Amino acid sequence: MAKHHVTTTVNGDPVEYLCESEQTLLDCLRDELDLVGAKEGCSSGDCGACSVLLDGRLVCSCLVLGVEAEGRSVETIEGMAQGDELHPLQRKFLEHAALQCGICTPGILVAAKALLAKNPDPTETQVRYWLAGNLCRCTGYDKIVRAVMDAAAEMRGA
Amino acid sequence: MQERVKKPQFDVVGTRPVRPDGVDKVTGRAKYGADLKMAGQLVGKVLRSPHAHARIKSIDVSKALSMPGVKAIVTRDDFADQASEFVPAGEMLINYRDVVRNILAREKVLYEGHAIAAVAAISEKVAIAALDAIKVDYEVLPHVIDEIEAMKADAPLLQEDMITQGVTPAPTKASNVAKRVEFTLGDTAKGFAEADVIIEREFKTKAVHQGYIEPHACLASVSEDGSADLWTTTQGHWVKRAHCAKLLGWDVTKIRVTSSEIGGGFGGKTVIYLEPLALALSKKAHRPVKMVMSREEVFKSTGPTSGGTVRVKMGAKKDGRITAAEGEIILQAGAFQGSPVQPACMCAFANYDLENVKVIGFDVVSNRPKVAAYRAPGGPISTYGVESVVDELAEKLGIDPIDLRLKNAAKEGTKAAYGPKFGPVGLVECLEAAKESDHWKAPLGPNQGRGIAAGFWFNIGGETTVSLQLNEDGTLTLMAGTPDIGGLRASLCMMAAEELKVDVHKIRPIIADTSSLGYNFLTGGSRSAFSSGMATVEAARSIVKQACQRAAKLWEIPEEAVTWEDGEVRPAGENAGKHKPMTLSDIGKIAGKTGGAIVGYAAISAQGAAPSFGVHIADTEVDPGTGKVTVTRYTAIQDAGRAIHPSYVEGQFQGGAVQGIGWALNEEYIYGPDGKLQNAGFLDYRVPVASDLPMIDTIIVEVPNPRHPYGVRGIGETPIVPPMAAIGASVRRASGVRFFELPMSPPKVLKAMKAAGKA
Numbered sequence: 083m084a085k086h087h088v089t090t091t092v093n094g095d096p097v098e099y100l101c102e103s104e105q106t107l108l109d110c111l112r113d114e115l116d117l118v119g120a121k122e123g124c125s126s127g128d129c130g131a132c133s134v135l136l137d138g139r140l141v142c143s144c145l146v147l148g149v150e151a152e153g154r155s156v157e158t159i160e161g162m163a164q165g166d167e168l169h170p171l172q173r174k175f176l177e178h179a180a181l182q183c184g185i186c187t188p189g190i191l192v193a194a195k196a197l198l199a200k201n202p203d204p205t206e207t208q209v210r211y212w213l214a215g216n217l218c219r220c221t222g223y224d225k226i227v228r229a230v231m232d233a234a235a236e237m238r239g240a
Numbered sequence: 241m242q243e244r245v246k247k248p249q250f251d252v253v254g255t256r257p258v259r260p261d262g263v264d265k266v267t268g269r270a271k272y273g274a275d276l277k278m279a280g281q282l283v284g285k286v287l288r289s290p291h292a293h294a295r296i297k298s299i300d301v302s303k304a305l306s307m308p309g310v311k312a313i314v315t316r317d318d319f320a321d322q323a324s325e326f327v328p329a330g331e332m333l334i335n336y337r338d339v340v341r342n343i344l345a346r347e348k349v350l351y352e353g354h355a356i357a358a359v360a361a362i363s364e365k366v367a368i369a370a371l372d373a374i375k376v377d378y379e380v381l382p383h384v385i386d387e388i389e390a391m392k393a394d395a396p397l398l399q400e401d402m403i404t405q406g407v408t409p410a411p412t413k414a415s416n417v418a419k420r421v422e423f424t425l426g427d428t429a430k431g432f433a434e435a436d437v438i439i440e441r442e443f444k445t446k447a448v449h450q451g452y453i454e455p456h457a458c459l460a461s462v463s464e465d466g467s468a469d470l471w472t473t474t475q476g477h478w479v480k481r482a483h484c485a486k487l488l489g490w491d492v493t494k495i496r497v498t499s500s501e502i503g504g505g506f507g508g509k510t511v512i513y514l515e516p517l518a519l520a521l522s523k524k525a526h527r528p529v530k531m532v533m534s535r536e537e538v539f540k541s542t543g544p545t546s547g548g549t550v551r552v553k554m555g556a557k558k559d560g561r562i563t564a565a566e567g568e569i570i571l572q573a574g575a576f577q578g579s580p581v582q583p584a585c586m587c588a589f590a591n592y593d594l595e596n597v598k599v600i601g602f603d604v605v606s607n608r609p610k611v612a613a614y615r616a617p618g619g620p621i622s623t624y625g626v627e628s629v630v631d632e633l634a635e636k637l638g639i640d641p642i643d644l645r646l647k648n649a650a651k652e653g654t655k656a657a658y659g660p661k662f663g664p665v666g667l668v669e670c671l672e673a674a675k676e677s678d679h680w681k682a683p684l685g686p687n688q689g690r691g692i693a694a695g696f697w698f699n700i701g702g703e704t705t706v707s708l709q710l711n712e713d714g715t716l717t718l719m720a721g722t723p724d725i726g727g728l729r730a731s732l733c734m735m736a737a738e739e740l741k742v743d744v745h746k747i748r749p750i751i752a753d754t755s756s757l758g759y760n761f762l763t764g765g766s767r768s769a770f771s772s773g774m775a776t777v778e779a780a781r782s783i784v785k786q787a788c789q790r791a792a793k794l795w796e797i798p799e800e801a802v803t804w805e806d807g808e809v810r811p812a813g814e815n816a817g818k819h820k821p822m823t824l825s826d827i828g829k830i831a832g833k834t835g836g837a838i839v840g841y842a843a844i845s846a847q848g849a850a851p852s853f854g855v856h857i858a859d860t861e862v863d864p865g866t867g868k869v870t871v872t873r874y875t876a877i878q879d880a881g882r883a884i885h886p887s888y889v890e891g892q893f894q895g896g897a898v899q900g901i902g903w904a905l906n907e908e909y910i911y912g913p914d915g916k917l918q919n920a921g922f923l924d925y926r927v928p929v930a931s932d933l934p935m936i937d938t939i940i941v942e943v944p945n946p947r948h949p950y951g952v953r954g955i956g957e958t959p960i961v962p963p964m965a966a967i968g969a970s971v972r973r974a975s976g977v978r979f980f981e982l983p984m985s986p987p988k989v990l991k992a993m994k995a996a997g998k999a
Contacts, residue, residue, distance in 0.1 A: 102365075118275040119268020121503070123453040124535040128922035131453055159268035172266040176258045179887035182726030182895065184265035185272055185454040185503025207931075214931040217922060219451045219504050220726055221891055222898030223930040 093161025101148035110148035119159035130216030133189035159188035180229035182220035259730035273457030273473030284531035289349035292383035292915025309366035312524035338576035350575035353540030418577030431564025431596030435555025446908035454503020460518035461528035476762020507613030539920035545614035550625035574610035584618030586658035597657035616957035627693035627965030666879025666943035667853035691969025695961025699954030700765030701846030705758035706775035714825025721760030727888030739780035741807025766954020771846035779840030848947020854878035867990025881953030900963025
């Protein structure tokens, strides 16, 4: 069967790719566009390592088909820093040592960015529930939660 | 966060700089196992057994091989059989006869998910279709999952020639019991006769998986002359090189292994699964082959660690002095021998200074995936039983559980039941820190309880090579060979910067491939910061020595007349003041003219690894309506020897504690009567998520290891040892019921509370 031709926007850039019907958005990002920042940890939507924003909404890209990105806007970890300027969340993750192996980090940063866009002043409990779909096996989440809270405070100018 | 870090005596050690590999990890740039792509690469997939136990009568790959796009298939026939030979893999041993059978089944499949064949094809779709076209004729055999059932005389035999080792006289009949081990000290009968209180309990724990978020992945490329490049996510690329060379019969030098960034390992990435298959497929197909496991494959075919049965008997005097301790530890090995029963036995009573100890262990095979190392392999299982009994002793004797432990704590000079005498160790300091902590004194709410438990891990050293190069502008390049899973590069650069008095950010570290650096044993046994740190310090000191030699040459004075002070090379003695001191930057500039590049190289077998003790305090709240246990407060206290980068030391404490919380409350391998794993996915296996947990407080205790230049002890494994018993003790006080089985999941807790009239 012929592949589908998809025209979409990734991190602000117009892109096109060809994909098969069953290829996920994650497959397309990684295999067709070489954007490997989103990771495959489970391919069942349980670990959140493949988190991206689709028209601003947080999704597991392993649960979205590549063809569904047609005409939409995808934001990935690769688009989070502005040139040399890291996003406050990225900076705070480094300052707080909020990553060990780092495999979950891109997904958690994308998810945290989506949280702060919705709720600039989350409580610890709100951060914990929002990130409950992003598994981290190394850190026990402590430093991740602290980094998100600290980034939120900085972004609010607090 | 409370800290007991003493006043910094160093410029860099003990500070918290941003890690050198950090920016790549927050921008998505870092390359993990599945992130590399090569031109012309094929996709490799594995055919796995649907049966828990079956004889393989035949494997027919002819139809699959004739499919368009299928480039190569490997089966048992592509790997020569191996003689029985045990080699170290982390703190555990592996046997090549078993490894060759685990990577691809030979006579039988021994567990659901056991690999049978591997296919390389032009796409995943074609590869999967080819797997479907491979015809395997099985004779399905009865299976056994439970370790106690597997020990019975009439149990289905996994290996028909397995004669229990460590029993005299040797049994004449084969069984599923691979090995019996025993450690004794003193006379336990005498000790129990002196006891005022004796408690004897049996505990059950379930198999649990390391649960790294990155599945196993590799990319192999073999050229026509047999030279191979292997990119893989691993805790030890030299060790994997050795295993692959052995199984393939290739020269070691032909295989160049590069470790990718590694997305978690916890012991589970010390062994080989995909690598020899990818290499063999690539050699056959003459193209690169990439292989990535699915999460289901990770659960069914890799790791986990043992479940087991632990029997503990301890006796104590009224004053709390423990007079005797006995343990019997039966661990699941999975389909091939080699559970961590030996370290489990050695750890069991290591927290205590005891005169009379006897521990017996059994290594039992059953139709489960072969266990792999998991953070302090074996330690958490035996310690769960022992520390739970210690808690019960404290309750019976009416003694505070910290005081009871202090009365019996192992300290410098204590002879452990497994042999050695401890040097300086920090258990007493950790217990005292626990007692003084805000947490221990804080009030509890309704349905809440507080528990405490201690833990121990040995830690190891071993073969380590580091190269440190002084560049022409005075910056440095550091090559280490122990994969960095959680901040190693940061701590190595910090030790080098401390030695050389340079800005830590002027040192760029890499994890070198196996062709670029001398041999390195793997990242395991909490050895990487200890061993690679020791080698880094030696390499840095070599740079200092060479810098002095170069200055002496330039100044035309004897080498002895040059000293290194405050980051400068200075003329000393009668030459003092006669020449302008030189910094490393100055030396770097003149290196070419004074003898060539300046490289510090250390190839060592690191000796003097020291154990780390830890103490955890857990508060839980138990819902009497549902049996759900919630951890409401948690503190991990541990002796780090010296925390080079305290944030990453805390991170190890926190991460290990949370893996232990998962083990205590919800993680388990669940098998159906068909011998198949029923929860092979993150949703049903359910590792802890952010909303399950409170902050994990940490207290770093520092009792320096005298055998390391900065006092470092390994710290990565101990944090998973105390949590299960600490939570068990906490749940006991919160619910009024004492539990003897993990996980303490809501249905079990509710049932026990109802039975005890507490719900």
